Amino acid sequence: MGTGAADGVRAVRAGLAEADRRVVDAFERHLGLERGLSEHTVRAYVGDVVSMLxxxxxxxxxxxxxxLGTLRGWLARMRDGGAERASLGRRAAAVRTFTAWAHRQGEMPGDPGLRLVAPKRERRLPTVLRxxxxxxxxxxxARGAEQLDPVALRDHAIVELLYATGVRVAELCGLDVDDVDLAKRLVRVLGKGGKERVVPFGAPAATAVRLWLDQGRQTLARDYSPPAVWLGARGGRLQPASVRRIVRDAVDAVAGTPGVSPHGLRHxxxxxxxxxxxxxxSVQELLGHATLSTTQLYTHVTVDRLKAIHDRTHPRSR
Incomplete structure (x- = not known):
């Protein structure tokens, strides 16, 4: 959420009736403290609820x-304002979460969100590397890290581990040194909703991470540095924006590759x-997907590739 959008949400929130502001405050605490959602997710949910209110x-x-008519009218205004189907679906989900919670808390006599239907989200095939x-x-x-420059060692270890494990960029940035077991080639990550899982990785990633930890990390570390695996130039924990730049630069260095983000390496x-x-x-468990339907999106990619191979190689494909 940009600065302008955040300011707009604050202005609308301040203009609500005191009783409604109290309910929003309680809902925000519920999302953050009881459900353990990330700060970004809480901010998005609350922003949508404030917009509706x-x-x-x-x-x-x-x-x-x-x-229900109130909720439908709000979504219709969002649609008329140019909101895409994915955005409408996210907003509807946030409001349904709110109305269900508000009903349980006795703030609403019923749950109007139960029958709120938003346009189905378009599921696009992800861009992936061959x-x-x-x-x-x-x-x-790896060639860029051959001179053992600390930053190059870090960047190589990052792209290797992202591709080896398929972890999310936020999960990668949240890693502490104790979360990585190089002997067993396992990494412990904290996923969405505070769910912890253990993900294996291969020998190339283990080699790259070991080089970074043994020969690179101490160069960037400061007395005040956290126990993070990945450190920035000033010794602080590396942020997702920096990881996105690292991945983009690594992919751009190879001609002919499609532009992919850390999420593209996960795909x-x-x-x-x-x-x-x-x-x-097994892939669902490795990726930390809550539902199998999310993981099934990747099967479309593999089926398309199998069809292309069949069309190209089978003597009776045409």
Whole structure:
């Protein structure tokens, strides 16, 4: 959420009736303290709820008087304002979470969100690297680290571990040194909703991470540095924006590769696992997906590739 949008949410929130502001404050505490959602997720949920309550206030309606028609009218205004289907779906989900909670708390006589339906989100196939492209990116990154420059060692270890494990960029940045077991080649990550999981990684990633920890990290570390695996130039914990730049630079160094982000490496890891014969349930566990349907998105990629191979190689494909 940009500065302008955040200021807009604060202004609308301040303009709500005192009783509605109290409910929003309680909902925010519920998301952060009881459900353990990230600060970013809480901010997004609360922003959507405040937007809806601001719309309702314009109709002279407070929390207790919100009905299904109120919610539909709010979504319609979002749609008319150019909001995409994915955005409408996210907003509807946030409001449904709010109305269900408010009903349980006795703030609403019923739950109008139960029947709120938003346009289905378009599920686009993710952009992924081919296996040979991923290998070239890793090789180019390794060559860049041959001179043992601390930053180059760190950047190479990051792209290797992202591709080896398929962890999210926030999970990667949250790693502490004790979370990495180089002997067993396992990494312990804290995923969405505070759920912890252990993910294995291969020998190339282990070698890259060991070089960084043994020969690079101490150069960037300061007395005040946290126990983070990844440190920035000033000794603080590396931030997701820096990791996105590192991945973009690594991929751009290899001609002909599609532009992918850290999430693109995650997509690539999942796709290559499935193409290599991994079962869907195992990939779901490795990636930390809450539902199998999320992991199933990757099967579309592998099916498309199988069809392309069949069309190109089978004598009776045409």
């Amino acid at each position: 601001g719309f309702a206030r314009g109709l002279g309606v407070g929390v207790a008087g919100i009905e 296996e040979d492209q991923a290998a070239e990116v890793m090789a180019a990154s 690539s890891a999942a796709t290559h696992l499935l193409e290599g014969g991994a079962d869907l349930r």
